[in-house]
Amino acid sequence: MKFAVDGPGGRGEAYAYTGGKRLDASLPAIVFVHGAMHDHSVWTLLARWFAHHGHAVLAPDLPGHGQSIGKPLESVEAIADWLLALLDAAGVDEAALVGHSMGSLIALEAAGRAPARVERLIMVGTAYPMAVSAALLEMGERDPFAAIDSVNALSISTLAGKPSYPGPGTWLHGADRILARRLQMAQRDANLFLTDFRVCDRYRGGLEAAARVTCPTTLVLGARDQMTWPKHASALAEALRARVVTLPTGHSVMSEDPDALLAAVRSAVAAPPETPAG
């Protein structure tokens, strides 16, 4: 579904997957925010499940990614503003925010900026600060396709992700690699890899945002994650008083164990709102 979003870069057309159903903004809303070098398609199983179980679902392609046209935005803060503008465009007053990796920082910042609009915060494959090595940033500047391969190899912890994502027969390493390559190639005037990873690396407002978050928060971490190591999420978990769920996956939690992630997100969304996290 296409939306006209008044974001930080001006009005632009944005695409958001709505879970295979027409968006009904009167239903409890849940928003899935993808990470660096991804698009909405990393969320489609979860998004379909929630859309067919009583929720209004938005899984946007962030600006400059996939079907959302325009240049990529260059800070977590700017993308968080854009995300809130997307909610306005979709007629969604409040929502549960689920973000992965870079998307988790965007969800956190949005929850800090508009705490009254965010009723649940679920951060998947996250860490704070989300520091990126100088070597990877340098590789991303010099040879972004090599950098994509490097990140891809580290992101998926198994050679046999079962039952695979979005269905049997998908080679997770291949699908993730070609998605990132396509997104990179689609940006003729920007180095998307470098932009996205700098967005992660430069974000400094995490603890301040966490202090403003008022909703129950859950962190879903991959025990074998080599991109956002679980131990690097502990300060954030403490600041958010978050419930922490650890799954037997790498960084690609959505594709390596979609059923376990669904269970974790369902549980997080179903938690009573008055119950403080932790």
Place this chain on the structure above:
Amino acid sequence: MPGYANPGFDTLALHAGAAPDPATGARATPIHLTTSFVFESSEHAASLFNMERSGHVYSRISNPTNAVLEERVAALEGGAGSIATASGQAALHLAIATIAGAGSHVVASSALYGGSHNLLHYTLSRFGISTSFVKPGDFAAWRAAIRPETKLLFGETLGNPGLDVLDIPTVAAIAHENDLPLLVDSTFTTPWLMKPFEHGADLLYHSATKFLSGHGTVIGGVLVDSGRFDWNAATARSGRFTELTRPYEGFHDMVFSDESTVGAFLLRARREGLRDFGASMSPHTAWLILQGIETLPLRMARHVENARKVVAFLAGHDGVASVGYPELESHPDHALAQRLLPRGCGSVFSFGLRGSREQGRAFIEALKLFSHLANVGDCRSLVIHPASTTHFRMDDAALARAGIGPGTIRLSIGLEDPDDLLDDLKRALKVAAKA
């Protein structure tokens, strides 16, 4: 640099898609011979049917053993995923039927396996899908044959049986200039000799019956998607691929390109093609092909090594008029083969006997190690006379267009001791000369 996070070809051939069985600890991939899979609850069942969860429902659509094979072949090819099918022919049909229907058009190389030619020229035309055949190296002809209703370009990595080398980079560029995908039959080369996706192909398939299985035991196919073709962009510009980019009433009004940016083609191929055409692979077959793939790198190296010895022998024999192997400078695609196939040109090739049809027959009947049959890519050496078997439906003109003469003999070189193969050929050539 290969390592656990980024494994090399030989490692993927053994491990991709497979892990110790979580229920039993079995290290080898189990054969899941079951038609169907128990649902945990009604809600679980509904969510599987509605693609809200990933999992297996019914073995015509997917099966855990087949899924290991599918992931492994996709890994070896550098693809996003694949679908195991009942045969290579089923894979070709599935590839075409997923994006083409009545009124659609295909542009194909004229240097094709006879079965593929039959499907395109005779059978699919009965269902309203027409094909224009062009010489694989005639790029102007590829361009000229493309119509608004064309849905894909198609050729074989090594054309059967003349071993025309498909210039994949050039044909892929022609396809992409016209918002079309390039499909290739990669059976003769296997990913060990060439990965067509690295050269620009978008879709490929194997007759897994041949080198992937390698033992002449089972019939099977695998259709692989690179995930690279942008169906949305191509539809926006050409209006061609609404099968993948508009709601499909036959499956929950799903827009496949929205569900999966890189897997739209395979989603429809599985959710419609396997569901409705039903040309699925038996899990037992999948397991046997997996056994074959585990040794694919070792076997392909030996196939090529043996083939080179046989080619050298035949090229120097007085009873042989010609040998059509792209590693020979005499082959018209020699330079292209050097570029695209540096590891070798496989072990299937043809040669022309001097003499009459009778002498050709005498040659084949005198062979003892070479089996006279209609297959290639077996661990055993094979021989056939294309004009009277695989391509018998073609008239002489069509045969000539496919690069086949009435005296052409096709060999598939196996893994025997090469000296024994040379001895068998030497003796049969002597018999033919006296016939």
